[in-house]
Amino acid sequence: MLAYAVRRLLQAVPTVFGVLLLTFVLFRLLPTDIAEKLAGEGASAQTIADLRWAFGLDKPLFFDLDGASREGIAKLFDSQFFDHFQRMLTFDFGRSWSTRRDVWGSLLDGIGPSLALTVPIFFLTLTTAIGLSLFTASRRGSRIDSSLVIACVIGMNVPLLSFIIIGQYVFAWRLGWFPVHGFHGPGSVILPVLIGVTAGLGGEVRFYRTVMLEEMHQDYVRTARAKGLSGARVLLAHVLPNALLPVATRVVLALPFLVFGSLLLERFFGIPGAGHLMVEAVTARDYAVVNAMTWLIALLFVFGNLLTDLCYAWLDPRVTLK
Amino acid sequence: MLSSDLRRALLRALLAVCAIGCTRKVDPERLAAASANTRYGVFQDRMSGIDPLDIGAAAAAVGINVFETLYQYHYLRRPYVLVPMLARALPEISDGGLTYVIRLRDDVVFADDPAFPGGKGRPLVAADFVFALKRLADAQNASPHWALINGRIAGLDAWHAASMAPDFDFDAPVEGLIAVDAHTLRFQLVKPWPQLPHVLAMLPTAPVAREVVQHYGDAARLHPVGTGPYRLASWKQDVDITLTRNPTWRGEPYPSEGEPGDREKGLLADAGRPMPFIDALHFDFVQAGQPSWLLFLDGALDYHGTPGQNFDQIVGPDRHLTPQMTQQGIELYLFESSFSRFVGLNMADPLIAGNKPLRRAISHALDRREFNEVFLSGRNDQPVGLIPPALRGAGQPKPHPNITSDLEAAKRALAEAVAQNGGPLPRLKMIYGGQGGVQRQVGQLLVRNFAAAGLDVTIEYVDEGVAYRRVAAERKAQLIFGMGHHAAYPDAIDLFKRFYGPNIETEVNVFSYRNPAFDALYEQAAVLPDTPARAALYQRMEAMLLDDLPAIPYTEYNHFFVIHDWLDNCKPHAFYGPSGMAKYQRLDIARRVAALRAR
Numbered sequence: 001m002l003a004y005a006v007r008r009l010l011q012a013v014p015t016v017f018g019v020l021l022l023t024f025v026l027f028r029l030l031p032t033d034i035a036e037k038l039a040g041e042g043a044s045a046q047t048i049a050d051l052r053w054a055f056g057l058d059k060p061l062f063f064d065l066d067g068a069s070r071e072g073i074a075k076l077f078d079s080q081f082f083d084h085f086q087r088m089l090t091f092d093f094g095r096s097w098s099t100r101r102d103v104w105g106s107l108l109d110g111i112g113p114s115l116a117l118t119v120p121i122f123f124l125t126l127t128t129a130i131g132l133s134l135f136t137a138s139r140r141g142s143r144i145d146s147s148l149v150i151a152c153v154i155g156m157n158v159p160l161l162s163f164i165i166i167g168q169y170v171f172a173w174r175l176g177w178f179p180v181h182g183f184h185g186p187g188s189v190i191l192p193v194l195i196g197v198t199a200g201l202g203g204e205v206r207f208y209r210t211v212m213l214e215e216m217h218q219d220y221v222r223t224a225r226a227k228g229l230s231g232a233r234v235l236l237a238h239v240l241p242n243a244l245l246p247v248a249t250r251v252v253l254a255l256p257f258l259v260f261g262s263l264l265l266e267r268f269f270g271i272p273g274a275g276h277l278m279v280e281a282v283t284a285r286d287y288a289v290v291n292a293m294t295w296l297i298a299l300l301f302v303f304g305n306l307l308t309d310l311c312y313a314w315l316d317p318r319v320t321l322k
Numbered sequence: 323m324l325s326s327d328l329r330r331a332l333l334r335a336l337l338a339v340c341a342i343g344c345t346r347k348v349d350p351e352r353l354a355a356a357s358a359n360t361r362y363g364v365f366q367d368r369m370s371g372i373d374p375l376d377i378g379a380a381a382a383a384v385g386i387n388v389f390e391t392l393y394q395y396h397y398l399r400r401p402y403v404l405v406p407m408l409a410r411a412l413p414e415i416s417d418g419g420l421t422y423v424i425r426l427r428d429d430v431v432f433a434d435d436p437a438f439p440g441g442k443g444r445p446l447v448a449a450d451f452v453f454a455l456k457r458l459a460d461a462q463n464a465s466p467h468w469a470l471i472n473g474r475i476a477g478l479d480a481w482h483a484a485s486m487a488p489d490f491d492f493d494a495p496v497e498g499l500i501a502v503d504a505h506t507l508r509f510q511l512v513k514p515w516p517q518l519p520h521v522l523a524m525l526p527t528a529p530v531a532r533e534v535v536q537h538y539g540d541a542a543r544l545h546p547v548g549t550g551p552y553r554l555a556s557w558k559q560d561v562d563i564t565l566t567r568n569p570t571w572r573g574e575p576y577p578s579e580g581e582p583g584d585r586e587k588g589l590l591a592d593a594g595r596p597m598p599f600i601d602a603l604h605f606d607f608v609q610a611g612q613p614s615w616l617l618f619l620d621g622a623l624d625y626h627g628t629p630g631q632n633f634d635q636i637v638g639p640d641r642h643l644t645p646q647m648t649q650q651g652i653e654l655y656l657f658e659s660s661f662s663r664f665v666g667l668n669m670a671d672p673l674i675a676g677n678k679p680l681r682r683a684i685s686h687a688l689d690r691r692e693f694n695e696v697f698l699s700g701r702n703d704q705p706v707g708l709i710p711p712a713l714r715g716a717g718q719p720k721p722h723p724n725i726t727s728d729l730e731a732a733k734r735a736l737a738e739a740v741a742q743n744g745g746p747l748p749r750l751k752m753i754y755g756g757q758g759g760v761q762r763q764v765g766q767l768l769v770r771n772f773a774a775a776g777l778d779v780t781i782e783y784v785d786e787g788v789a790y791r792r793v794a795a796e797r798k799a800q801l802i803f804g805m806g807h808h809a810a811y812p813d814a815i816d817l818f819k820r821f822y823g824p825n826i827e828t829e830v831n832v833f834s835y836r837n838p839a840f841d842a843l844y845e846q847a848a849v850l851p852d853t854p855a856r857a858a859l860y861q862r863m864e865a866m867l868l869d870d871l872p873a874i875p876y877t878e879y880n881h882f883f884v885i886h887d888w889l890d891n892c893k894p895h896a897f898y899g900p901s902g903m904a905k906y907q908r909l910d911i912a913r914r915v916a917a918l919r920a921r
Contacts, residue, residue, distance in 0.1 A: 045827070045828050045829045046468065046469065046472055046828070047464070047465075047466055047468060047469055048789070048829075050461050050464040050465075050468065051464045053461065053464070053486065054461070054462065054463075054464035055464075095540075096370070098370075099368060099370035100370045100371060100376070100543065101370050101371075101559075109559065109560075110560075165612055168612060168613060168616070169612070169616070172616075173616045173619075173620065180613050180616050180617055180620065180622075181606070181608055181613040181614075181616075181617060182561075182606065183561060267609045267610050268610045268612065268613055269613070270561070270606070270607065270608055270609075270613065272558070272559070272560040272561050272607075276368075280368075285785075
């Protein structure tokens with residue numbers, strides 16, 4: 001397994017570097033002048049030029065041929081391209097171009113509050129969805145099953161924003177059960193977690209119900225029933241473990257991205273998480289943050305994929321890693 | 323199947339829970355907060371730092387309570403008039419307006435901070451202003467506020483250029499920026515600049531202690547240390563900021579004079595008393611509109627803007643507060659706007675530049691009233707000119723005939739334009755900064771307005787904040803939507819510079835407008851102090867622009883804000899905003915607590 005993991009990581013290297021190169025090229029191909037965008041409307045040409053210089057945007061894109069001919073070969077690599085790769089390899093993301101804050105600092109500051117929100121949402125949604133899906137799958141065709149499916153479809157089609165606005169207005173402001181806004185301790189995340197779970201349940205239950213139903217029609221389930229095992233035992237001891245492969249795929253891939261939080265919940269409930277970073281960076285053409293986030297997401301995706309494959313082998317002895 | 327007894331028991335339990343839940347008790351923490359002499363507000367945009375070097379609008383709302391400048395605007399008098407703040411008096415001007423000598427107060431100290439020896443703030447000296455202005459000019463800082471003093475002070479531009487060198491000496495002298503002694507500052511200008519005192523009332527020119535910058539380095543923006551009535555007590559980034567009363571503040575009495583009507587409104591009740599009256603200012607970071615508004619209705623905030631989605635609940639059609647709000651002890655204030663919006667015309671385009679009837683047709687075709695109703699909840703006024711209301715002075719003049727929304731006039735002007743063109747006009751292109759849903763909705767309204775008059779206009783949506791002049795030239799666009807002017811100080815020269823011909827190259831003149839007659843008037847007015855002669859020049863210049871129409875005004879913003887009736891001494895100030903009036907305001911804490919208990 002270790003050899004497999006190392007091989008997979010080595011295979012990921014060109015992928016990740018490809019992502020970095022693509023990000024660099026695409027950003028440079030944008031018609032927007034980044035320095036103009038940073039300077040803002042009405043800025044003078046002088047301010048724009050200063051910004052260009054301060055952020056290294058006046059350097060050559062790939063190679064400084066003029067500089068090399070004047071000052072030697074070392075100057076050849078004094079370019080935006082090599083600055084970019086050096087920073088990524090050393091995880092030196094520098095400062096946000098729009099907020100001037102240290103990118104790593106912003107991310108690390110936001111991870112804790114984001115996890116305080118996304119981890120409970122994730123695990124509550126997962127356990128509730130699996131429980132409900134097992135329940136309805138075992139009652140397929142019944143009125144309970146139909147009602148729940150209809151509720152799930154409705155839930156899937158109601159936007160998260162609607163849940164947030166209604167939930168905040170009714171339960172926080174009208175009834176005063178929870179704080180309207182602010183991150184002042186564990187009590188502050190109860191309402192946003194409940195809203196996040198409610199909004200996410202519909203899609204999750206539908207997916208897991210399908211997975212459970214598929215397992216329930218397998219031969220081993222019929223065999224277990226024929227042997228006289230109780231319904232609960234059949235579900236929990238036989239169906240659920242065999243349904244874990246697709247569940248593991250969904251769960252393990254999602255885990256690394258929990259650190260990036262939930263933009264809407266954080267915004268409406270004042271949770272100072274990392275959810276806003278990528279969205280605001282893209283809007284503001286904040287290349288430093290977009291670059292950093294793309295790099296981290298690429299690494300997390302590679303790691304998540306590898307973890308998923310390793311989990312397969314662990315969950316299903318029939319799977320061998322080659 | 324549940325038994326009927328069990329069902330009844332469950333129903334009773336559910337009703338009991340609802341009854342308990344629906345009974346709101348006063349949260350002890352909320353009560354404690356309401357009982358403190360603290361003003362509560364919000365900020366909705368992220369703050370990367372509070373540093374005069376690159377202070378933005380959000381940070382300025384907080385920073386204005388921490389930093390002070392040489393001059394300030396009188397809180398109550400209108401029109402706005404400069405009065406000394408850190409300076410002892412208005413500047414001594416000589417050499418035909420080229421030399422300004424400013425004498426500082428000798429009782430000002432920086433707030434206590436670990437950056438100073440022993441943690442005690444030291445006295446303010448003239449060198450602190452030299453340091454602060456050099457920071458703006460230092461190219462390594464890439465300050466957006468360098469443009470305020472660029473090209474004005476003798477030797478400073480050369481110093482700025484030299485600051486790009488790796489071995490640059492920050493302390494190299496600047497001939498036009500001299501600390502003559504500890505309390506005397508001298509400016510030597512490149513040419514007369516009567517607006518210098520106004521610029522010295524702007525936050526980016528606030529003095530900064532070198533020790534603070536050296537001690538905190540890049541983090542200095544997170545540790546604002548000023549000479550103001552408040553100092554930073556705590557700051558949790560993207561969460562909240564608290565400022566507390568600065569015990570070493572020099573002190574300042576509440577104004578003893580205002581304009582007619584101020585006494586009757588109770589605005590002179592505290593005349594002559596030492597400020598500030600509030601011990602602490604607390605700002606929460608609340609990005610979304612709903613929670614912010616709910617917090618205000620709950621009494622957790624003392625003042626608030628008027629969110630678009632709630633505007634109709636707050637302000638009635640007659641621009642008065644709705645009864646629903648009045649019953650809750652809420653008061654409505656209207657700020658005169660220092661901001662105007664226009665549609666820019668690309669005067670480098672031969673079709674636009676050479677056809678004045680076409681420009682008039684475009685202006686008349688814009689349905690300003692409809693735009694205001696659909697997108698701005700009817701809150702704004704129809705423009706009467708280019709100069710924003712806060713700079714116009716008393717009285718409401720009639721709109722200039724060229725900027726009225728009049729479909730028939732648009733059609734007549736278009737017929738003239740076609741005749742002048744010698745045939746049908748081609749399709750016009752407009753660029754619009756912003757690519758979101760709202761922008762596209764505005765675009766649809768504009769295209770419909772133009773089409774009703776017979777104008778064929780297509781819109782291309784571009785990034786916000788780009789160099790519009792360059793983009794208009796590249797995309798061969800005749801119109802630029804979303805231009806505007808925010809007056810940083812009460813002097814219209816700042817607006818007129820945007821139409822001055824030589825400013826095309828610096829990107830300030832986005833409209834590529836060249837009019838030698840206008841340029842001549844501008845050059846005359848730019849060196850005149852505030853006199854009737856200059857006011858007459860301004861009138862002529864505005865009339866010229868409204869006749870030529872390189873920019874078509876389409877709205878004058880009205881800024882409404884609401885306060886709870888326990889916040890006193892509030893008078894809308896176009897240049898300080900609701901957050902910047904803290905040192906003048908007073909809280910009726912007993913009333914606030916009573917209101918909370920009554921909810």
